[in-house]
Amino acid sequence: MTLAEMKQLYDENIMGTYGRAEVAFVRGRGCTLVDSEGNEWLDCLAGIAVCGLGHSHPAVVQAVADQAERLMHTSNLYYIPTQAEAAAELTSTCELDKVFFGNSGAEAIEASIKLARKWGKQSKSGAYKIVAAEASFHGRTLCSLTATGQPKYQEAFKPLVPGFVHVPFGDIGAMEQAIDDETVAVLLEPIQGESGVRIPPDGYLAEVRALCDRHSLVMILDEIQTGLGRTGKWFAHQHEDIVPDVMAVSKALGAGFPIGACMARGEFADVLVPGDHASTFGGNHLGCAAVTAFLRTMKSDRVVENAQVMGNYAVERLTDLAAERPGAVKEIRAKGLMIAMELTDGVARQVLASLHGRRVLANAIGDHILRILPPLIIGPTEIERFVEALSQSLDEAGATGAP
Numbered sequence: 001m002t003l004a005e006m007k008q009l010y011d012e013n014i015m016g017t018y019g020r021a022e023v024a025f026v027r028g029r030g031c032t033l034v035d036s037e038g039n040e041w042l043d044c045l046a047g048i049a050v051c052g053l054g055h056s057h058p059a060v061v062q063a064v065a066d067q068a069e070r071l072m073h074t075s076n077l078y079y080i081p082t083q084a085e086a087a088a089e090l091t092s093t094c095e096l097d098k099v100f101f102g103n104s105g106a107e108a109i110e111a112s113i114k115l116a117r118k119w120g121k122q123s124k125s126g127a128y129k130i131v132a133a134e135a136s137f138h139g140r141t142l143c144s145l146t147a148t149g150q151p152k153y154q155e156a157f158k159p160l161v162p163g164f165v166h167v168p169f170g171d172i173g174a175m176e177q178a179i180d181d182e183t184v185a186v187l188l189e190p191i192q193g194e195s196g197v198r199i200p201p202d203g204y205l206a207e208v209r210a211l212c213d214r215h216s217l218v219m220i221l222d223e224i225q226t227g228l229g230r231t232g233k234w235f236a237h238q239h240e241d242i243v244p245d246v247m248a249v250s251k252a253l254g255a256g257f258p259i260g261a262c263m264a265r266g267e268f269a270d271v272l273v274p275g276d277h278a279s280t281f282g283g284n285h286l287g288c289a290a291v292t293a294f295l296r297t298m299k300s301d302r303v304v305e306n307a308q309v310m311g312n313y314a315v316e317r318l319t320d321l322a323a324e325r326p327g328a329v330k331e332i333r334a335k336g337l338m339i340a341m342e343l344t345d346g347v348a349r350q351v352l353a354s355l356h357g358r359r360v361l362a363n364a365i366g367d368h369i370l371r372i373l374p375p376l377i378i379g380p381t382e383i384e385r386f387v388e389a390l391s392q393s394l395d396e397a398g399a400t401g402a403p
């Protein structure tokens with residue numbers, strides 16, 4: 001099928017919810033994607049922080065193929081061996097105790113919110129309000145959209161779910177002020193991803209942890225984008241040596257297989273009981289085979305360490321590149337391989353188009369921010385290739401920072 005034929009079928013049959021680049025990928029391996037015309041691309045977006053092991057990692061392919069041949073789905077009415085294994089692998093990466101599997105990030109957030117609300121009902125006099133952050137992103141279902149602190153995504157769908165308050169991200173005083181007797185939880189991304197890799201001040205998460213302890217609040221972290229090695233630790237909260245009560249995980253979890261998880265610790269791990277929450281597909285045989293293969297490969301190949309080392313290297317090289325163009329780059333924000341370059345000129349979309357012209361994938365957020373989320377297995381050669389393409393693209397797009 002040609003791209004033109006594909007586009008025709010899209011126009012006729014697919015709802016127009018996405019603006020898509022003029023390319024369709026048909027194969028991939030590592031950091032390389034191959035388009036429908038046979039061209040090779042360097043992927044520095046990893047399916048938006050999903051393909052941590054790169055594309056079609058042999059260990060995951062084998063596990064999924066073997067499992068597909070054996071058994072794909074039976075439902076949660078029965079025990080699922082791969083679910084047991086996947087959950088044990090996942091809980092061994094952090095200090096949370098138990099897992100509920102769903103199919104996406106938004107579902108992991110929904111489960112987290114329901115868990116907190118039920119805990120509020122039974123243990124905190126019916127408290128139900130959740131304090132979240134402005135400019136956050138938690139998903140597109142009605143409740144995760146309500147939690148998302150971006151009115152532009154919400155306007156068309158009001159009225160939203162009651163009980164959410166938004167405060168400036170990184171401002172502990174504002175958070176404390178927003179808490180009242182009806183507050184049950186705080187919900188935050190450790191680093192805001194979708195709004196441009198916005199990193200809070202050092203110590204902020206630890207302060208939020210202390211605040212939650214003082215006010216008996218459930219601390220919910222959305223580690224859907226930051227989790228599973230992206231920031232150079234298994235989870236971003238581990239940079240501050242704290243543990244949330246509840247955590248939403250997804251994206252990288254299935255190495256491309258759609259799966260998400262709500263994790264909880266201590267008393268919170270036993271709040272949801274039969275009848276409270278469920279998902280037909282959640283944690284099915286196939287998805288959990290992918291999770292286990294992904295996590296075991298991450299561990300055996302020390303991929304989290306690679307994300308840390310390569311993240312530092314990428315930032316070094318991007319800093320060099322910025323220094324060659326004084327004034328053009330306002331800021332580089334990064335933790336591990338979660339990287340944003342904020343441009344002084346509003347040419348981020350032009351830079352991205354120029355990168356695409358060089359067959360390199362990244363992401364533009366608005367007019368000023370380039371987001372770079374490569375596979376966590378990326379090496380120095382690929383980083384060099386990216387930096388060279390970016391250098392040419394910044395020039396081509398006229399990102400000079402000149403007044």
Ligand SMILES: Cc1ncc(COP(=O)(O)O)c(C=O)c1O
Nearest residue numbers: 104105106137138139193224225
């Ligand atoms: C931090 C965060 N939370 C939640 C979501 C929603 O995940 P999904 O699109 O899988 O529902 C995303 C997706 O980008 C995200 O980055």
